[in-house]
Amino acid sequence: MKIAVLGYGTVGSGVVEVIKRNYDNIAKRAREEIDVKYVLDLREFPGDPVMDVLVHDFPTIVNDPEVKVIVEVMGGVEPAYTFVKEALLKGKSVCTSNKELVAKHGAELLEIARQLNVNFLFEASVGGGIPIIRPLNQSLTADEIEEITGILNGTTNYILSKMKDEGMEFEDALKEAQEKGYAEKNPAADVEGYDACRKIAILTSLAYGMQVQYEEIPTEGITKITATDIRYADALGGSIKLFGTSKKVQDKVYAYVAPKIIGHKHPLYSVNGVFNAILVRGNVLGDVMFYGSGAGKLPTASAVVSDVIDAAKHQNVNIMQLWSSKKLNLEATKTLKNQFFVRVAAKEKEKAEKLFDIAEFVTLGGQEDEFAFLTESMMEEDFEEAAKQLTVINSIRAEM
Amino acid sequence: MKIAVLGYGTVGSGVVEVIKRNYDNIAKRAREEIDVKYVLDLREFPGDPVMDVLVHDFPTIVNDPEVKVIVEVMGGVEPAYTFVKEALLKGKSVCTSNKELVAKHGAELLEIARQLNVNFLFEASVGGGIPIIRPLNQSLTADEIEEITGILNGTTNYILSKMKDEGMEFEDALKEAQEKGYAEKNPAADVEGYDACRKIAILTSLAYGMQVQYEEIPTEGITKITATDIRYADALGGSIKLFGTSKKVQDKVYAYVAPKIIGHKHPLYSVNGVFNAILVRGNVLGDVMFYGSGAGKLPTASAVVSDVIDAAKHQNVNIMQLWSSKKLNLEATKTLKNQFFVRVAAKEKEKAEKLFDIAEFVTLGGQEDEFAFLTESMMEEDFEEAAKQLTVINSIRAEM
Numbered sequence: 001m002k003i004a005v006l007g008y009g010t011v012g013s014g015v016v017e018v019i020k021r022n023y024d025n026i027a028k029r030a031r032e033e034i035d036v037k038y039v040l041d042l043r044e045f046p047g048d049p050v051m052d053v054l055v056h057d058f059p060t061i062v063n064d065p066e067v068k069v070i071v072e073v074m075g076g077v078e079p080a081y082t083f084v085k086e087a088l089l090k091g092k093s094v095c096t097s098n099k100e101l102v103a104k105h106g107a108e109l110l111e112i113a114r115q116l117n118v119n120f121l122f123e124a125s126v127g128g129g130i131p132i133i134r135p136l137n138q139s140l141t142a143d144e145i146e147e148i149t150g151i152l153n154g155t156t157n158y159i160l161s162k163m164k165d166e167g168m169e170f171e172d173a174l175k176e177a178q179e180k181g182y183a184e185k186n187p188a189a190d191v192e193g194y195d196a197c198r199k200i201a202i203l204t205s206l207a208y209g210m211q212v213q214y215e216e217i218p219t220e221g222i223t224k225i226t227a228t229d230i231r232y233a234d235a236l237g238g239s240i241k242l243f244g245t246s247k248k249v250q251d252k253v254y255a256y257v258a259p260k261i262i263g264h265k266h267p268l269y270s271v272n273g274v275f276n277a278i279l280v281r282g283n284v285l286g287d288v289m290f291y292g293s294g295a296g297k298l299p300t301a302s303a304v305v306s307d308v309i310d311a312a313k314h315q316n317v318n319i320m321q322l323w324s325s326k327k328l329n330l331e332a333t334k335t336l337k338n339q340f341f342v343r344v345a346a347k348e349k350e351k352a353e354k355l356f357d358i359a360e361f362v363t364l365g366g367q368e369d370e371f372a373f374l375t376e377s378m379m380e381e382d383f384e385e386a387a388k389q390l391t392v393i394n395s396i397r398a399e400m
Numbered sequence: 401m402k403i404a405v406l407g408y409g410t411v412g413s414g415v416v417e418v419i420k421r422n423y424d425n426i427a428k429r430a431r432e433e434i435d436v437k438y439v440l441d442l443r444e445f446p447g448d449p450v451m452d453v454l455v456h457d458f459p460t461i462v463n464d465p466e467v468k469v470i471v472e473v474m475g476g477v478e479p480a481y482t483f484v485k486e487a488l489l490k491g492k493s494v495c496t497s498n499k500e501l502v503a504k505h506g507a508e509l510l511e512i513a514r515q516l517n518v519n520f521l522f523e524a525s526v527g528g529g530i531p532i533i534r535p536l537n538q539s540l541t542a543d544e545i546e547e548i549t550g551i552l553n554g555t556t557n558y559i560l561s562k563m564k565d566e567g568m569e570f571e572d573a574l575k576e577a578q579e580k581g582y583a584e585k586n587p588a589a590d591v592e593g594y595d596a597c598r599k600i601a602i603l604t605s606l607a608y609g610m611q612v613q614y615e616e617i618p619t620e621g622i623t624k625i626t627a628t629d630i631r632y633a634d635a636l637g638g639s640i641k642l643f644g645t646s647k648k649v650q651d652k653v654y655a656y657v658a659p660k661i662i663g664h665k666h667p668l669y670s671v672n673g674v675f676n677a678i679l680v681r682g683n684v685l686g687d688v689m690f691y692g693s694g695a696g697k698l699p700t701a702s703a704v705v706s707d708v709i710d711a712a713k714h715q716n717v718n719i720m721q722l723w724s725s726k727k728l729n730l731e732a733t734k735t736l737k738n739q740f741f742v743r744v745a746a747k748e749k750e751k752a753e754k755l756f757d758i759a760e761f762v763t764l765g766g767q768e769d770e771f772a773f774l775t776e777s778m779m780e781e782d783f784e785e786a787a788k789q790l791t792v793i794n795s796i797r798a799e800m
Contacts, residue, residue, distance in 0.1 A: 018542055018684050028609070028722065029541040123539070129685045131539035138538070139523070139531035141429040142418055142705035209428070267691060270670045284418050285529045285702040288692035289677075291667060292685070302685040305542035313720060320713060322428065 001030070001312050004038040004061045006083060007074035008050055011097050011124070012039065014301030015071055016050060019308075026305065030312035037067055062086050069311045071304055072096040081105055088112045088120060093315075095307035097124035097300055103198040107211040107325035114318050121307035121319070126152065126199045127276045129299025130292040131306075136206050136280070137321050143282025145207040149245045152199040154274035154294040155183045155190035156222050156242045160230075160259075161272040164239060169227045182274055192221035193242060193257040200244030203278070204255050206321065207246065210328035212255060218333050219257040228364070229394055232343065232372050233261045235362050238400055239269055252331040261341050261398040334381035339400060343372045343393035355386040359400075374398055401430065401712050404438040404461040406483060407474035408450055411497050411524070412439065414701030415471055416450060419708075426705065430712035437467055462486050469711045471704055472496040481505055488512045488520060493715075495707035497524035497700055503598040507611040507725035514718050521707035521719070526552065526599045527676045529699025530692040531706075536606050536680070537721050543682025545607040549645045550678035551671050552599040554694040555583045555590035556622050556642045560630075560659075561672040564639060569627045582674060592621035593642060593657040600644030603678070604655050606721065607646065610728035612655060618733050619657040628764070629794055632743065632772050633661045635762050638800055639669055652731040661741050661798040734781035739800060743772045743793035755786040759800075774798055 005012050016036055019026060027033045038061045039053050061067055062083070070087045072094055074080050080101045084094050088109060096102065101109075102125045113120040123133045127150070136145075151157050155177055162173040174191065177183035189195045201214035222242050233240050238261040246255040262269055267289045271277040276294025281287050293299035310319065339359070344352050346369050352358070360374040370393055375383065387395060405412050416436055419426060427433045438461045439453050461467055462483070470487045472494055474480050480501045484494050488509060496502065501509075502525045513520040523533045527550070536545075551557050555577055562573040574591065577583035589595045601614035622642050633640050638661040646655040662669055667689045671677040676694025681687050693699035710719065739759070744752050746769050752758070760774040770793055775783065787795060 021684065022542060022544055025544055026542060029720075031720070129682075130688055131535045134539050135531045135535060138710065139534050139706050140702075141709045142422060142426060142702045144422055144425055264670075270664075282529075282702060284421065284698040286693045286696075286699050288530055288690070290688070290690060292688035296686075298684040299686055302540075302542045302682060306539050309541045310538065320429075320431070 001032050001034050001068050002037040002066045003034060003069040003071060003308060004040065004067050005036055005071045005073065006040045007072070008039050008041040008045065009073065010297045011073040011300050011304065014297035015073060015304050018298065018301045018305045026309060030309040032312060034308060034312060037064070058083055062090055067092060068315065069093045069095060069308055071308060072098055073304065074098070075100070077101055077104055084109060085112065088116060088118060091116055091118055093119040093121070093311040095121045095304055095311060097122070097304055099125040099195070099198040099202065103201045103214045106202065106205060107323050110321055110323050111325065117316050117318050119311050119314055119319050121310060123307050124300045124303035126202050127278055127290065127292070128294040128296060129302050130276060130278065130290050130294065132203070132278050132290050133206065135290065136203065140280060140282055140285065143285045145248065145280060146283055147245070147247045147281040148200070148203050148207060148278065149243050149268070150200065150203070150278035151241050151268055151271050151276050152196040152244045152278070152294065153190055153242060154276055155187070157271065157276070158182050158274045159191070160222060160225070160240055160242065163225070163227055163230050164234070167227055170223060170225060191223055193219040196242060196244040196257045200246055200255055200257060204246040204253065205323050205328065208248070208253060208328055209322035210324055210326045212328045212330065216330055217255045217257060220259065222259050224394060225259055226394070228367065229396060231364055232341065232362055235364060236261065236341070236360065236374060236400060238263050238398065240396065241268060247336070253328060254331050254333055254336050256333050258397055261396055261400065263400040266399065334379065336380050337377045338380060339377050339398040340375045340383050340395055341372065341398045342375065342387065342395045343370055345391040345393070346370050348390050352390060355389060374400060401432050401434050401468050402437040402466045403434060403469040403471060403708060404440065404467050405436055405471045405473065406440045407472070408439050408441040408443070408445065409473065410697045411473040411700050411704065414697035415473060415704050418698065418701045418705045426709060430709040432712060434708060434712060437464070458483055462490055467492060468715065469493045469495060469708055471708060472498055473704065474498070475500070477501055477504055484509060485512065488516060488518060491516055491518055493519040493521070493711040495521045495704055495711060497522070497704055499525040499595070499598040499602065503601045503614045506602065506605060507723050510721055510723050511725065517716050517718050519711050519714055519719050521710060523707050524700050524703035526602050527678055527690065527692070528694040528696060529702050530676055530678065530690050530694065532603070532678050532690050533606065535690065536603065540680060540682055540685065543685045545648065545680060546683055547645070547647045547681040548600070548603050548607060548678065549643050549668070550600065550603070551641050551668055551676050552596040552644045552678070552694065553590055553642060554674035554676055555587070557671065557676070558582050558674045559591070560622060560625070560640055560642065563625070563627055563630045564634070567627055570623060570625060591623055593619040596642060596644040596657045600646055600655055600657060604646040604653065605723050605728065608648070608653060608728055609722035610724055610726045612728045612730065616730050617655045617657060620659065622659050624794060625659055626794070628767065629796060631764055632741065632762055635764060636661065636741070636760065636774060636800060638663050638798065640796065641668060647736070653728060654731050654733055654736050656733050658797055661796055661800065663800040666799065734779065736780050737777045738780060739777050739798040740775045740783050740795055741772065741798045742775065742787065742795045743770055745791040745793070746770055748790050752790060755789060774800060
């Protein structure tokens, strides 16, 4: 089977490498040999064997009837969306790692694939190499999904781990992540939570079979987290993680991205560094957790190639994925219940005790002008109303 | 679609319950409603609604052309094997949670299913509710699997967790597990590692596409682990877990079941209580880990029902599972490399230092007549040879 790869960046070159390295094993699993006939990129790569298959125009690829599967690993919505749509309409299956594309146009592209009896697959768009899309579609099918909570962004998890392990401030940990190539020069997509937002939008759409508009997901990053917050979390026996979460309570679906302090018994407590992990709670299954490399050239390429193999095994057969274009209306998070960790000016202790049902007080050496506490579980709107009356230095959701 | 359930024990009644409880969601996923037409059990259940569908003879079920899928949750090799084989030969798909049956006859039953274009599915046979069989078959396909290591038995993990958290001796923790219904009256299958042995045999057969004879897997349980060993492990910053492991080193495949001390950075370190977790290492993917309830009525039933849904979606289509009846010859573990934790009589310290390349010494208050140490990584046969020359109180494999 001939395939084409759109984009010879990190993931694209990884896909070419994985197909070459595990050629025989892949052929066994796909029931036929898989060869890269074209790689599309605007650039030249002198000296790289990819030059033999490199092309600079998409029509050459999409008009070649021998190409059955197209791998889209360019990233960004355009021109990816135009290319992918055209490929599907020409009866080719598409495998992509592009979370923006999937979050924005997933329902439409799945519908086109369904009509043309081909496949639109995107295992690598969430959690890098971790199998999560296929398990959600094919394994966790006997359950009503009650909650999905994930550490979905390796960059922010690396930064938070560094801050915890080495007492670093956010800016210094970010700088180190940038030096190591874990964070972009413009880190907003990661540290502001936008990346995690796209990913939880995809998972939520798949879990409930309807389209979640990611723009409607309340999204908070980690830029407000300080070394002092982390020391407090430590003192409480907790750890701060950036979560993408969706929850179904009766018929209401909530989704949000926010940092949270969790205790050491939480299954995601020991997920550190650039690793990702996703917890899924089913109404009969209970909790299952998937853990692995959430990014990186080869792990992400491995997930893309597993999709290519699936596409090879399902030629002219559409693999069922429940995700219609019907809009999923998210509930406002203000009625969600959470615990809260709150830092307040020292002089307001009595006031705080009147306003909140306090589960635990914490004080830190060197922070004599303030104190912190952990509330019992309460509605977000009630928390905000009460917090307004205090001089809050910082507050973070908690589950201790 | 009509199905039949063989066996109305814990898992069987769970299957009936899950199908009832999530009826609409299951119908959406399976593309048709799923109804239990028969339940086979020798017993009567007066007052239970199951009486409406209860039958006492298998021929009624297997000769009913309306029954498309048979769920086998009786356990044990016979009569399960006879029933399952007959069902497949009659063109019905079979979903089972029966690890003995799958470990012993998996290759043959898969081959019959292939020939008759039906399916033999067994997600629930390993890891209870944790999706692991389907991910191995369908998600981790781009990789050469280098290692599978799992906490595959919830009973032993519960016992070891109790011993660690409360300083209990093995016998007392076992007694408590029995009182809570986590362990059988005859606990040998769990505590001697036989259960984990069947499960790692299944995973290894699937990973390498050949039949592993579970009788050939060196299997060591946890009956020799004492409260003192656990205190030593604690002192080293480690935790003792019972692992089922298979490893591919070049073209050699090793498999064994044994307790091991692991450090807190190991992804399975914080898997406690009755939970299971399975780590899979791919040559391009790196490590992925799957975690959840390894047993229990509803989680196991959830996995069985996900197989029923898959069978409904694949009527007259065989889902590819690479597991031939060709025998996989396991390498003797004596050439495998491991670290070892060793307890030795106090007077032999000098001798031990001569015999081993020692990574760390440990002593415990109250254990003045002995000491312990951790070796560097070494071949098992070399370890045994050297250990023979000492008065070893206990030794445990380690990965610190």
